[in-house]
Amino acid sequence: MIKVAKEYRNLLAPLFEGWEETLIWSCLQGEMGTAWSDGKNPPRAAQIIIGDFCFFAGDAASVEAEALVQNLPVQHETRTSTVLFLPQDEAWAELIVSVYGKRAQRGVRYATKKEPDVFDREMLESFRYTLPEHYRLTHIDREIYDITKQEDWAFDFCSQFESFEDYQNRGAGFAVMCGDELAAGASSYTVYHGGIEIEIDTKLSHRRKGLALACASALILHCLDHGLYPSWDAANLASVSLAEKLGYHFSHEYPYFAIEREETVSDI
Numbered sequence: 439m440i441k442v443a444k445e446y447r448n449l450l451a452p453l454f455e456g457w458e459e460t461l462i463w464s465c466l467q468g469e470m471g472t473a474w475s476d477g478k479n480p481p482r483a484a485q486i487i488i489g490d491f492c493f494f495a496g497d498a499a500s501v502e503a504e505a506l507v508q509n510l511p512v513q514h515e516t517r518t519s520t521v522l523f524l525p526q527d528e529a530w531a532e533l534i535v536s537v538y539g540k541r542a543q544r545g546v547r548y549a550t551k552k553e554p555d556v557f558d559r560e561m562l563e564s565f566r567y568t569l570p571e572h573y574r575l576t577h578i579d580r581e582i583y584d585i586t587k588q589e590d591w592a593f594d595f596c597s598q599f600e601s602f603e604d605y606q607n608r609g610a611g612f613a614v615m616c617g618d619e620l621a622a623g624a625s626s627y628t629v630y631h632g633g634i635e636i637e638i639d640t641k642l643s644h645r646r647k648g649l650a651l652a653c654a655s656a657l658i659l660h661c662l663d664h665g666l667y668p669s670w671d672a673a674n675l676a677s678v679s680l681a682e683k684l685g686y687h688f689s690h691e692y693p694y695f696a697i698e699r700e701e702t703v704s705d706i
């Protein structure tokens with residue numbers, strides 16, 4: 439098993455062909471994340487890691503596939519103790535279960551269709567400016583960036599960027615503030631050529647007030663103004679419902695495995 443340098447990640451592209459996941463594109467394009475392969479030429483099996491997400495593609499029966507499945511993201515790259523494994527097919531799913539046993543908890547995520555021309559700007563503008571009293575919408579600036587580093591619920595708004603300068607140059611995001619408190623946000627979890635993957639959340643004490651709708655609308659409009667596609671991948675049905683309200687259309691469900699870290703397990 440070897441780590442694949444950015445300039446050689448294009449060699450892994452055939453293994454992930456047809457997988458409409460922007461996090462994969464981001465890594466293959468050298469924008470973010472890390473990539474690993476079996477070291478063969480051409481590669482037969484590969485793993486892509488971005489934040490909490492690990493994607494596996496190629497031949498799950500290859501000798502090095504098990505080593506790839508055992509390769510967890512290093513702890514400092516994520517705030518959570520859980521890593522999400524996303525198998526390309528059932529063979530990879532079976533290998534993940536065989537390696538981790540009961541630690542591998544199967545779940546479902548929800549993909550939306552990638553349709554650049556479905557958004558209603560007038561509707562998004564109306565959502566953007568509909569906020570309760572005492573709340574204000576603003577760009578994620580350096581001060582808010584620093585807040586996201588201290589708040590677990592907001593950590594992934596900017597977690598994949600090396601610094602505020604990196605986020606300012608490549609990322610984009612909007613926050614809803616309640617006084618000096620960060621109440622909600624929508625931001626670029628990752629970037630790829632021609633678009634971003636949206637990360638969105640609301641602090642528990644501020645939910646059910648339309649804050650996420652306002653943040654998301656502002657970010658989508660920003661993307662449309664800058665020729666970027668705002669990709670939306672949903673972790674739950676509530677996220678699907680919000681996405682559909684914004685103009686997205688549901689595409690399909692897909693499985694993942696949540697792997698809880700153990701102190702006895704070392705990162706490779």
